[in-house]
Amino acid sequence: MSKPIINRRESGASWGGPAVNTSRRGQWLQVGLPMAGVAIGVLSIAGPFLATVVRSILVWDGDAVGVSLDNFARLFGDPRFASAAVNTLIAGGLTTFFAMVLGFTLAWLVARTDMPGRGWFETGNLVPFFLSPYVGALSWIYLLAPHGGLIPRLTRNYLGFSLDWLDIYSIPGVIWVLTLFYTPYVYLFVIGPLRQMDAAFEDAARVHGASFWYTLRHITLPLVLPALLSAALIVFVTSAGLFDVPLALGSPRGIRFMPTEIFSLVQYPSDFGRAAAFGMVVLTVTILLTLLQRSFIANRRFDTITGKGYRPRQIHLRRGGRIAALTLECVYIGGAVVLPTAVLLMVAFSKLWTGVFLWRTATLGNFEYVLTKYDLTKTAIANSLFLALTGATIAVALSVLQSYYLTRGNPKHRALVDALLSLPLGIPGIVLGLGFLIMAIRTPLYSTLSIILIAYIARFFPFATRTVTAMFLAISPELEQSARASGASWWQTMRMIVLPLLRPALVAAWLMLFVIFIRELGATILLYAQGTETISVAMVILSERSSGYVAALAVVQLLLLLSAFAIFRLTRTSISQS
């Protein structure tokens, strides 16, 4: 009469997932959809990757195409390459070092001491994570440009000393702005381990004779070292690959960095072969570092460091310590959030920026022009919103399928798929943009919004997949198995059980991608054409014409980013409360 609800024959034990339905359609969906998600992810990376590889070894001689390593030879023979490589390594290395010191210190202060205002700083320290580094760099130009900057002007006029020797257009300037933006990465990585660490590790050291500092150095720090080093690697790879800050602070003085060098290689007169060769070098280094990090984590995970017993003791700061801690927080949040935002608002509301804000020249004109009159900026805002909304939605949908495969799929292939899918995490946007440019340049996709959309998704879906996979791991397969045993199909189980349980992770991933897409510059700068500019691209185009328009546009972008951050905080609190 009625079909049996549970199919005992195929219990799906080897897959660790819910029982496989005998209905062909159900099975096709259950196996096919996650596989499709994985395939799309792998292909979206493989395409530009292969395009870069192929283009890097192709050499044109008149009309004849040959395969050779000429591009590499010319690249390595060029002193500009060496200069860009050295500057990038210095900036990336020092940024990593400073971000580690600052990120660990801030995390430790928030997690383990009784610093006043901890609750505020806990959120405040994360705000830079959501801001645009390009806008940050521009703001610091307004703040610290030699002669014209706000800070040197104020010190000269009111404090009587000159700061003209401080030049933001320099390698230290790049490192300063990068450090401000990459500190939250380290902070996020270590605050969890610092909070959840079994108090007994430190207590045992103290009772057996170690002082506070000795314990911090020999017990606490080594225990969070795996998290710290993972963060360091990610910070190094991503900060060295970031296009935004070198463009704003290095290019005006001709200081070469890897991302800006690749960018100028594809400008007229372009040399795609050499650009591709440069891209290959960067890809190789990035992939090697990513693999190194994966094997490092695999070897040194201290699963045992979290405990259920006592929370680590809160350290009481004395007067000196409190003042030092608050000063550090003020310097960090002031430098990364408050000062840049303040100067941005001043510039945006000034008719003509001369380095000081005057109420009598205050105007709304810049906003009026940018929002209602100027086609470029109007198009750019619409494009950015379209890319962010569509891109985040598609990437999150993709990430659910991939995460399903990574947690419930064939265990034999999971590790490999995981490694493949996390490769884009470290690839600089400019390098991926170059790959897509080479791939699409002779196709109808070239100079469309679609190619930018695809590049965004390809470059950033691993962020969403990471978040969603973590949540998937927390959902017991038995919850799904119960649904299947109760008669739900795979599709119904996904819709009624899995997706609602994943919701917090989906919201977080979607907001994170929205933020990333709204401010993306590295890939877009190579792929945009007339009519497909984004907010960040429009700022670059306008940066040589009017600081007022750029600042007004930056404020619009800032509002979009901060509203995403606000929603993020709101949903986070409501989740933790329920």
Place this chain on the structure above:
Amino acid sequence: MSFVHIAHLTKRFGNHTAVGDVSFDVPEGSTLALLGPSGCGKTTILRCLAGLETPDGGTIEIGGNRVFDKVRHVDLMPEKRELGIVFQSYAVWPHMTVAENVAFPLKVRGIAAAERLRRASKMLETVGLKGFEDRSATLVSGGQQQRIALARALIHEPRLVLFDEALSNLDAQLREHMRMELRVLQERLGFTAVYVTHDQAEAFGLADTVVLMNQGTIETSGPARAVFAKPATAFVARFFGMNVLEAKIVGPVAGSNYVDVALNDRVTVRGVAGEKLDPTPGKTVLACIRKESVRADRVSSDGTRPATIEAMSFLGTAEEYIVDIQGVSLRASQPAIGFRRGDAVHVAMAADDWIVLP
């Protein structure tokens, strides 16, 4: 003479008083067990003793040194108290080898590397981990981690060693074994020990003195045997798993320490009057008897009472019953006989086994 002296110790967390005015002494070379249900304040006392928690009042002396005194603003840092400690989670540092873990107290005391290794090896041998020196501390079993933590707590020859539920994470067999070994070690090395546990078998197996805590205060304390044999309060009786029944005093037995109490309209028993008992007839009191002292048998004999088996559960070496004696339900535990539900039995209970508490 007493080695540890705690007086009027008080510790609050916000509005909650975790430890309220607790005082006790630990004689040199002896073991004291702080026993009680979770949340009773026993771990807080241990942490105050170690200097990991700052009390809100009272004094603590260790080996004649005042390490904490609220009034005189004395509060020695943990590292200045010269202690050893073993945690429930062992807290064996995962980024160090076994030998590095064990030698840590020597390292922070500035002892040379060669000497450290020599003493660590010797201590590892003592705890039965000879040859484990260079192993990664994360790659050993729970029982071995426990021994590493123990070796680390003893290597600098502290005169006071603290144990925070140190055996609770081990399986039953290993726990038994370690309990014996700990006793042997202590007799050999002569340290004083304070042992926190919620497990009465562990407390009685290890300690000379037991302090039973309840909601931040001492419920009863004394030599292990006395605390167990003569529960001082109904809380103690319940904590040790005794039958505790409400009863009414019928009247004291003249010329003795016995008192007759009525458990209901039909059942009256004779028991030992506890301290501070007011034997006014009609007063409501608590009558307590150990499960093992309630014996059910098929045949009747002198002084037995007819009863029915209400429920039984088989526990391997023993069986537990609930017996109904004319409307009074009692739990009984005895070697397996094989009664079934509904069986008519005869129950023997000695007057000396009943304790009547106010």
